[in-house]
Amino acid sequence: MKIKSLVIATTLALGATATTAMAETPSFSYIEGRYVEMDEAETTFDGYEAEVSGRLGNYMFISGSYGETSGNWSELGNVDLDIATGRLGFIFGQDERVAAYVGPQVSYIQSTYGLGSDGDWELGDDSTTDWGAFAGVRAMILPRVEINGEVSYIDFERESLTSYTAGTRIYLTPNLAATGQLRMGDLDGFAVGLNYSF
Numbered sequence: 001m002k003i004k005s006l007v008i009a010t011t012l013a014l015g016a017t018a019t020t021a022m023a024e025t026p027s028f029s030y031i032e033g034r035y036v037e038m039d040e041a042e043t044t045f046d047g048y049e050a051e052v053s054g055r056l057g058n059y060m061f062i063s064g065s066y067g068e069t070s071g072n073w074s075e076l077g078n079v080d081l082d083i084a085t086g087r088l089g090f091i092f093g094q095d096e097r098v099a100a101y102v103g104p105q106v107s108y109i110q111s112t113y114g115l116g117s118d119g120d121w122e123l124g125d126d127s128t129t130d131w132g133a134f135a136g137v138r139a140m141i142l143p144r145v146e147i148n149g150e151v152s153y154i155d156f157e158r159e160s161l162t163s164y165t166a167g168t169r170i171y172l173t174p175n176l177a178a179t180g181q182l183r184m185g186d187l188d189g190f191a192v193g194l195n196y197s198f
Helices: 002-022
Strands: 030-040 043-056 060-072 078-092 098-114 122-142 145-155 160-171 176-185 188-197
Touching (some): 030 060, 030 176, 043 188
Antiparallel strands (some): 060 078, 078 098, 098 122, 176 188
């Protein structure tokens, strides 16, 4: 009887330890690839994004992302968007399962008008680089489930770009997660992808 109780207690303790190990503070060191779809006016853009992020000590991280999307803006051709963003984040309010962050960012956007990357001609292009800021919160609500929210602002020369995101990461293994993101603001849309943290 005592041996059976000891085995059950040990098994439960090991299970609880394994569960706790999955519920660490969200990682800021990762690589992620995403399929993206977003709307502007009557044009729907879709494409991909890739992001790399690395932690710098206990309270900072640096990240970079690049994406290519395209959409049909008239009967004559497409517009292709190349977007690159660099960020420096400061982590605060961090405990075992929650982390808040804020920081500056710089974004570069190039718009190419014409038949697109597979066409024979280009009508023209335009590019701009400007600064902004971002802030967000990430929280592990279950051992394998993270939720996150963020606000991002870029002050471009002709117009500003503000976006709000709400997303989740569902960890399939301790390092690999499926991701989903709802995007609202000046560009509405969604993103789905895979994230590998290290």
